[in-house]
């Protein structure tokens with residue numbers, strides 16, 4: 696191989712690697728990305744109604760239905776209330792009082808729950824309300840409503 700052949704070979708490999716990494720990105724959030732509750736700890740005791748703030752790092756927030764490139768960089772929050780077993784994360788999330796969708800890109804809400812212990816968990820969704828792959832899901836916390 697002469698110098699020119701070597702450099703054209705290297706260029707082909709570089710292009711191939713770029714294509715492969717691009718294909719793998721898809722809806723995959725960066726590994727440092729996370730969602731979390733702001734100022735609400737596991738074990739907290741609250742009075743209803745109370746505010747819940749959603750935090751996100753390494754990924755963005757955009758309204759549901761957003762397409763084009765931004766869908767690979769942003770999603771919208773879902774708040775799971777008293778969900779014991781996660782649903783199929785390859786399907787759109789259900790919409791009911793246990794799965795609250797924040798379609799407008801909201802980053803906080805007021806929750807009104809009956810007294811007792813409740814679990815809360817955040818799960819980000821894409822334009823079709825499907826979790827990213829791997830999912831951006833928070834730690835599940837348990838709170839007590841007085």
Ligand SMILES: [Cu+2]
Pocket residue numbers: 759771772773788796797798820823824
């Ligand atoms: Cu949704």
